[in-house]
Amino acid sequence: MDKVNLNLKKRRVISDKVFKIGVTVAGTYVLVIVVLMAFQLMSESYPIWEKEGLSFITKTDWNAVEDRESFGALPYILGTLATSAIAMMIGVPLSIGIAMFISDAPAKIGAPLGFLVELLASIPSVIYGLWGLFVFRIYFRDWIETPLHNAFGDNVWLFSGNPYGLDILTASVILAIMIIPTVSAVSREIMKAVPQQQKEAAYMLGATKWEMFKLAVFPYSKTGLIGASILGLGRAVGETMAVTMLIGNATGISAIPSSLFGSSQTMSSIIANEFVEASPASIHMPALIGVGLILLLIAIVINVVAHLLVTRMLKIKEGAINN
Amino acid sequence: MIIAIIPLGSILVEVFKNGLTAISIEFLTETPGSVGSGEGGIGPAIQGTLIIVGLSSMIGVPIGVMSGIFLSEYGDNALARFVRFFNDVFMEFPSILLGIFAFLIIVLVLGHFSVWAGAFALSLIMFPIVARTTEESLKMVPMTYREAGTALGLKKWVITFRIVISAAKSGMVTGILLSVSRIGGETAPLIMTILGSSQFFSSMDTPMDALPLRIWRLSLLPYDSAQLQGWGAALVLIMIIIGINLGIKYYFMNKKNGFFGQLIKQRRNTTK
Numbered sequence A: 001m002d003k004v005n006l007n008l009k010k011r012r013v014i015s016d017k018v019f020k021i022g023v024t025v026a027g028t029y030v031l032v033i034v035v036l037m038a039f040q041l042m043s044e045s046y047p048i049w050e051k052e053g054l055s056f057i058t059k060t061d062w063n064a065v066e067d068r069e070s071f072g073a074l075p076y077i078l079g080t081l082a083t084s085a086i087a088m089m090i091g092v093p094l095s096i097g098i099a100m101f102i103s104d105a106p107a108k109i110g111a112p113l114g115f116l117v118e119l120l121a122s123i124p125s126v127i128y129g130l131w132g133l134f135v136f137r138i139y140f141r142d143w144i145e146t147p148l149h150n151a152f153g154d155n156v157w158l159f160s161g162n163p164y165g166l167d168i169l170t171a172s173v174i175l176a177i178m179i180i181p182t183v184s185a186v187s188r189e190i191m192k193a194v195p196q197q198q199k200e201a202a203y204m205l206g207a208t209k210w211e212m213f214k215l216a217v218f219p220y221s222k223t224g225l226i227g228a229s230i231l232g233l234g235r236a237v238g239e240t241m242a243v244t245m246l247i248g249n250a251t252g253i254s255a256i257p258s259s260l261f262g263s264s265q266t267m268s269s270i271i272a273n274e275f276v277e278a279s280p281a282s283i284h285m286p287a288l289i290g291v292g293l294i295l296l297l298i299a300i301v302i303n304v305v306a307h308l309l310v311t312r313m314l315k316i317k318e319g320a321i322n323n
Numbered sequence B: 001m002i003i004a005i006i007p008l009g010s011i012l013v014e015v016f017k018n019g020l021t022a023i024s025i026e027f028l029t030e031t032p033g034s035v036g037s038g039e040g041g042i043g044p045a046i047q048g049t050l051i052i053v054g055l056s057s058m059i060g061v062p063i064g065v066m067s068g069i070f071l072s073e074y075g076d077n078a079l080a081r082f083v084r085f086f087n088d089v090f091m092e093f094p095s096i097l098l099g100i101f102a103f104l105i106i107v108l109v110l111g112h113f114s115v116w117a118g119a120f121a122l123s124l125i126m127f128p129i130v131a132r133t134t135e136e137s138l139k140m141v142p143m144t145y146r147e148a149g150t151a152l153g154l155k156k157w158v159i160t161f162r163i164v165i166s167a168a169k170s171g172m173v174t175g176i177l178l179s180v181s182r183i184g185g186e187t188a189p190l191i192m193t194i195l196g197s198s199q200f201f202s203s204m205d206t207p208m209d210a211l212p213l214r215i216w217r218l219s220l221l222p223y224d225s226a227q228l229q230g231w232g233a234a235l236v237l238i239m240i241i242i243g244i245n246l247g248i249k250y251y252f253m254n255k256k257n258g259f260f261g262q263l264i265k266q267r268r269n270t271t272k
Helices: A002-045 A046-052 A075-102 A107-120 A123-156 A169-193 A198-205 A209-238 A241-246 A268-272 A285-315 B002-022 B024-030 B044-075 B078-091 B095-110 B113-138 B143-151 B157-184 B213-220 B222-255 B257-271
Strands: none
Touching: A002 A046, A002 A075, A002 A285, A002 B044, A002 B157, A046 A285, A075 A107, A075 A169, A075 A209, A075 A268, A075 A285, A107 A169, A107 B002, A107 B222, A123 A241, A123 A268, A123 B002, A123 B078, A123 B213, A123 B222, A169 A241, A198 A209, A198 B002, A198 B113, A209 A268, A209 B044, A209 B213, A241 A268, A241 B213, A268 A285, A268 B095, A285 B024, A285 B078, A285 B095, B002 B222, B024 B044, B024 B222, B044 B078, B044 B113, B044 B157, B044 B213, B044 B222, B078 B113, B078 B222, B113 B157, B143 B157, B157 B222, B213 B222
16 A cells, blocks of 8 residues: 555656756747747858948948849838837827726726727738728828928928828828727736725815826826836837838938838838848848847847836736735 | 717618628639729638637637746736736737837748747737736636645546636637637738738748738728728628627626626726
8 A cells, every 4th residue: 555655756757857848948948939939040140240330320321232232221220219209199188088088987988988999909010001002191181291291391390391191200190090009908907906085085085087187196106107118128129010011211322211201111121021032141131130139139229127117116016926 | 877888889880781782602712803893802811810819829828828827826926916017008009010020030030920929929919918818717626626626636637627627617718719709800910911912822931911901902992892892891800809809798797696797897997
């Protein structure tokens, strides 16, 4: 009897150990992938850093012709910054407004509206691009860009250039629409985390609805809302397809954003446009991978900061089952 | 609020209006005709999307589920906290970088475009989502279930697979479907891995087509007929994705106070 029990115990220990090792390996997969990815991007883009040095980041040329190759990533970094910044300026206030409305509305209205906003998130970005290219661009050009251009003329640099629709402003507005679901969903959760007593106290002091948000909700949820916005920024920076279809795809010095109505290029869109055509033997591909490396670093920084802010705000207990 | 609904409404209306005129039996089954002729269809693209989603699920789901088990059942140490954090960060990575990564380690090594590379890239998008939802659904299973298993003298892995997972199955299925609807619409990583083609699938080592890729290529052509086909393809894609989303909504979320309603509430609170 004793012997049987002992055998059972031994087998159990071994198979459980195998199981534990198996799941631990699967868990560490994500770490391996992140490290491998950073390493691969670094080693494959090495030729461009060797040739251009750090001036790769500050140069503006982009010439893939053989023997005259010269690459600089500055226009695309600026293009990414410009589009994301404009998208944030439009998208964040809107999303926070939506979050305020939904968190405040009765559940009967709030829940379906929340679902509609989530549906916006599930639409593939290539369909945003298609819609932006054939529908949105036309109306936007005729109703907003042309009047703006006519009102300010070429004298104001922001509105100079002939509005054609394939430009920084259109791409940014589409980006703004695309980050609304992310930002508003996270901010809604954060606003829900505000203690009910605080809101009631504000109402008791005779606050209107807006004053209640100003007094009770915003001070409490400031960190989390900033984190939510940065999450949206991360999405805007990495977004590829819709931007590629709408930004006009300039290269080299002409891609430096100079006017809202000028065409430009972002880091992800230049990769999407040129990667397949680039020959692995030339320095063109390392240059594109170098752009990818810069994008990777920016994405890691943005997302790490955002997650730290949001998790601290929601005070998520990041533990396993309580055993 | 209204400003957010207008684009949604406009996208849906335009896709349905333009898409319906393009769709016919031939359109859904035939290979694309010559450029600009307006003939042919998106058969290879639909087939390609199904193949690539199936393959990446085969890679991504087991890894995601195992990793979710790790986070939930063995997740009380520094390594797991680290993994959980990077899972969340990795989920938000620009997808085009995953495409470059798959290109570098598969396409460059093999020397040709390959379906495997595309499936690998998409599985990288998929597994963090599956891992996170699996973790949250496993955590919802009461501790007493596990204790009951232990009291019966079962091994830990038997407890996990036979008791815990069967109790948490629906939540995990929701997570897997969500990740499928996410990768179904991904375009960027496919550009540099499966490239796109106008033929039906022939082998794993040749370029293949997929719906998002086809939409992108059609939208770049300067012909009205190509645009129309683009809308048709968009309609098919959006039907698949919104279908999955509405399905999840109606089967799992509507039971407000039941297991699934609470599960989703909990998941939302913890993932974001």
